[in-house]
């Protein structure tokens with residue numbers, strides 16, 4: 495018997511998201527960023543930038559840096575598998591709305607062997623598509 499996946503388009507509007515207590519963006523800031531503050535001015539963070547370095551380049555350029563990372567993380571170097579290969583999670587920075595541009599400019603200066611991930615969370619006007627129901631039968 496085939497299991498057929500049915501999509502039930504249930505759209506949650508901003509007013510009903512989490513009972514209207516917060517917008518999706520506010521929820522992202524609270525749960526994904528854990529209420530972090532902007533690294534520059536201390537205002538609540540709205541953007542997170544993470545930098546990853548190619549493991550081969552990092553170990554060639556600075557083995558001491560890898561050792562220090564391992565020391566700070568209970569003997570484990572924080573590694574991430576990307577489609578481009580293995581990368582070391584090197585750093586993380588937070589910015590508020592007004593410092594966002596500055597942080598992006600800084601992130602753009604990262605060397606070519608680095609990957610930069612910019613997490614701005616969901617858009618303010620997002621509508622959540624939830625509820626994928628599994629039903630049996632053809």
Ligand SMILES: [Zn+2]
Pocket residue numbers: 532533534535536537589590591592593
């Ligand atoms: Zn700021």
